[in-house]
Amino acid sequence: HGQQHVLHDSTSRLDHIQKTGILRIGIPGDYAPFAMSKGDSLYGADIKMGRALASAMGVKPVFVKTSWANLAKDMRNDSFDVALGGISITPERAAMASFSVSYHSGGKTFLCRRADSARFSMPDAVNKPGVRLIENKGGTNESVARSLFPAATLQIFPDNIGIFNEIVVGHADVMVTDDTEADLKTLQYPQLCRSFAGTITKSDKAMWIHSDVELVSFVNNWLQKELATGLPQQWLKEGMLPGN
Numbered sequence: 128h129g130q131q132h133v134l135h136d137s138t139s140r141l142d143h144i145q146k147t148g149i150l151r152i153g154i155p156g157d158y159a160p161f162a163m164s165k166g167d168s169l170y171g172a173d174i175k176m177g178r179a180l181a182s183a184m185g186v187k188p189v190f191v192k193t194s195w196a197n198l199a200k201d202m203r204n205d206s207f208d209v210a211l212g213g214i215s216i217t218p219e220r221a222a223m224a225s226f227s228v229s230y231h232s233g234g235k236t237f238l239c240r241r242a243d244s245a246r247f248s249m250p251d252a253v254n255k256p257g258v259r260l261i262e263n264k265g266g267t268n269e270s271v272a273r274s275l276f277p278a279a280t281l282q283i284f285p286d287n288i289g290i291f292n293e294i295v296v297g298h299a300d301v302m303v304t305d306d307t308e309a310d311l312k313t314l315q316y317p318q319l320c321r322s323f324a325g326t327i328t329k330s331d332k333a334m335w336i337h338s339d340v341e342l343v344s345f346v347n348n349w350l351q352k353e354l355a356t357g358l359p360q361q362w363l364k365e366g367m368l369p370g371n
């Protein structure tokens with residue numbers, strides 16, 4: 128926090144980052160396997176990616192905590208140079224800043240108690256009065272829930288950490304979330320299951336970057352090269368172990 132970037136018209140943001148020696152990386156930090164923050168410790172596939180990107184630039188990464196609800200505001204306020212941590216490419220975000228090439232493709236599916244797996248085996252079953260649908264605040268999970276399941280009773284949970292236990296203990300019935308997360312959480316919570324094998328939307332994950340031509344092209348060149356080696360895919364695989 129606290130680092131201010133004073134940009135001049137003649138200087139690219141990439142130049143500025145390299146001059147200051149610091150890449151500021153925004154992370155919501157509550158989304159395994161991508162990026163998690165616990166006190167001072169950060170972990171997840173995207174934390175490794177952020178550190179590797181900074182190192183490729185020859186600078187130090189400084190991680191800046193944001194949230195799904197504040198992500199756009201913090202981008203607008205220039206609180207970070209790039210943001211990552213399981214961020215989906217959306218038209219609204221793309222209108223505000225640039226996306227890198229995608230490093231992960233998935234889509235939304237359903238997470239519920241094992242006992243309810245037959246009840247929520249088809250997407251239509253979620254869009255019914257009496258279904259307590261729970262979503263973490265401010266991201267694509269909430270917006271997908273609002274637009275596709277208006278008949279359900281929507282509960283908004285402040286973060287993406289304690290939300291799974293809300294379903295386990297019966298405060299809510301089902302969550303719409305990314306397939307990656309549904310699969311990881313069923314490993315971590317034996318009481319939960321993914322009730323629908325398919326996905327209802329497509330969510331591609333990418334880095335969200337200030338629209339500076341040199342910065343965006345540096346990130347894309349680097350990321351494409353890394354994807355060709357398979358390293359980011361390996362980081363995600365490591366993130367999908369139950370301990371994460």
Ligand SMILES: O=C(O)C(=O)Cc1ccccc1
Nearest residue numbers: 158213214215266267287305
């Ligand atoms: O808004 C997004 O881009 C998201 O992917 C939100 C999100 C947060 C936590 C779990 C799944 C999706």
